Amino acid sequence: MKKTKVLITGAGGFIGHHLVKFLQNKxxxxxxxxxxxxxxxxxxxxxxxxxxxRTREKALKAVxxxxxxxxxxxxxxxxxxxxxxxxxxxxxxILINMHMLEASRLARVKKFLFTSSACIYPGYKQKSADVxxxxxxxxxxxxxxxxxxxxxxxxxxxxRHYMEDYGLRTYSVRFHNIYxxxxxxxxxxxxxxAAICRKISLAKTVDEIEVWGxxxxxxxxxxxxxxxEGLYRLMQSGFHEPxxxxxxxxxxxxxxxxxxxxxxxKKINKRYDLAKPQGVRGRNSDNTLLxxxxxxxxxxxxxxxxxxxxxxxxEQLTKQG
Ligand code: NAD
Numbered sequence: 001m002k003k004t005k006v007l008i009t010g011a012g013g014f015i016g017h018h019l020v021k022f023l024q025n026k027x028x029x030x031x032x033x034x035x036x037x038x039x040x041x042x043x044x045x046x047x048x049x050x051x052x053x054r055t056r057e058k059a060l061k062a063v064x065x066x067x068x069x070x071x072x073x074x075x076x077x078x079x080x081x082x083x084x085x086x087x088x089x090x091x092x093x094i095l096i097n098m099h100m101l102e103a104s105r106l107a108r109v110k111k112f113l114f115t116s117s118a119c120i121y122p123g124y125k126q127k128s129a130d131v132x133x134x135x136x137x138x139x140x141x142x143x144x145x146x147x148x149x150x151x152x153x154x155x156x157x158x159x160r161h162y163m164e165d166y167g168l169r170t171y172s173v174r175f176h177n178i179y180x181x182x183x184x185x186x187x188x189x190x191x192x193x194a195a196i197c198r199k200i201s202l203a204k205t206v207d208e209i210e211v212w213g214x215x216x217x218x219x220x221x222x223x224x225x226x227x228x229e230g231l232y233r234l235m236q237s238g239f240h241e242p243x244x245x246x247x248x249x250x251x252x253x254x255x256x257x258x259x260x261x262x263x264x265x266k267k268i269n270k271r272y273d274l275a276k277p278q279g280v281r282g283r284n285s286d287n288t289l290l291x292x293x294x295x296x297x298x299x300x301x302x303x304x305x306x307x308x309x310x311x312x313x314x315e316q317l318t319k320q321g
Pocket of ligand 1: 016034036051071072075076092096116117176177191
C-alpha cells in the first residue's frame with residue numbers, strides 16, 4: 001500500500017524530531033524540514049531538507065508531493081528569550097506560517113496542523129498563582145503575550161480563514177509547556193524544566209540554585225510522549241478549532257525544583273532573582289474539551305517525565321565533561 005507522505009517543519013527541533021520517529025512508527029513516509037539538523041541525535045526522516053521557510057520559494061519546495069503538513073517551525077525559546085526578541089520572533093514566525101499556509105493550499109495538501117501556544121491566553125486571566133484553568137474560549141477578548149503570543153493567535157485565525165475560504169483542513173493546537181529528553185537545556189532558549197534539571201545536575205549534593213522570580217508562580221507541564229500522542233489524535237479528528245494540549249496539574253516553580261531535587265537525591269536551596277522574567281503569575285490548562293475531542297488525556301506523571309528528562313540532561317552534561 002502507498003504510504004501517506006507527511007511534512008514536518010521544525011523537524012530539527014525538540015517536538016519535531018520526536019514527531020518524525022512517532023509518525024514513521026505509524027507507517028508514514030516523513031520529510032523533515034528545518035534550518036538546522038537535530039542537535040542531539042541524527043534524524044531518521046526518509047527525506048530531510050535544510051530550508052529557510054521564511055521565503056515563499058523554500059516553503060513551496062518543502063510541501064512538494066506531501067499529503068499532510070505538521071507546521072512546527074518557529075523561532076522560539078523560554079521566557080528569557082521570547083521577552084527579549086519580540087521583533088525577530090514576530091517577523092520570522094509570521095513569514096514562516098503565512099508561506100507555509102499558502103504553499104500548502106497551492107500544493108493541495110489535505111491537512112495542515114499549526115502548533116499554537118498557551119501564550120495566546122489573555123494576561124488578565126493569569127494574574128494569580130491559583131488561576132482557574134484556561135478554557136479555549138477564554139482566548140477572547142484577546143490580550144495575548146506581547147510578541148510571541150499575538151503571533152500565535154493571529155496564525156490560529158489565519159488557519160481558520162484558509163479553511164473557510166479555501167477548504168484547507170487546518171488544525172490548531174495550544175501547547176502548555178512541553179518538556180522531555182532531546183529538548184534544549186542550555187544556551188538561553190531553554191524552558192524552566194530543562195533549566196532546573198541542568199542547574200540541579202551541575203549542583204553539589206548540598207547546594208543552592210538560582211530561581212527566576214519568587215518561585216510561587218505556577219504552570220502545568222506536559223511530557224513529550226503525551227504531546228506527540230495528542231497531536232496525532234487531533235490530526236485524526238474532525239475538530240478544527242484551537243484545542244489545549246497539556247496537563248491540568250498546577251505546580252509552583254518551587255515544587256518543580258523540589259521534585260527534581262528529589263529525583264537527583266540532592267538537597268537544593270533556592271536563591272530568588274526577582275529581576276529575571278517570570279511571565280504570567282499562573283497558568284493552567286482546562287482539559288474538558290481535550291478529553292471530549294481526543295477521547296484521551298496526557299498520561300505521564302510529572303515525576304516520571306521529569307525523571308527521564310533529568311537523566312537525559314545529566315547524561316549530556318557528563319558527556320560534555
Ligand atoms: P524548537 O525550537 O526545538 O523547534 C523549532 C524548530 O524550528 C527549530 O529546530 C528551528 O531551527 C526551526 N526553525 C526556526 N526558524 C526556521 C526557519 N526560518 N525555517 C525552518 N525552520 C526553522 O521548539 P519546539 O519546542 O520543538 O516547538 C515546536 C513548535 O511548538 C513551535 O511552533 C513552538 O512555538 C510550539 N510550542 C512549543 C511549546 C513548548 O513547550 N516546547 C509550547 C508552545 C508552543
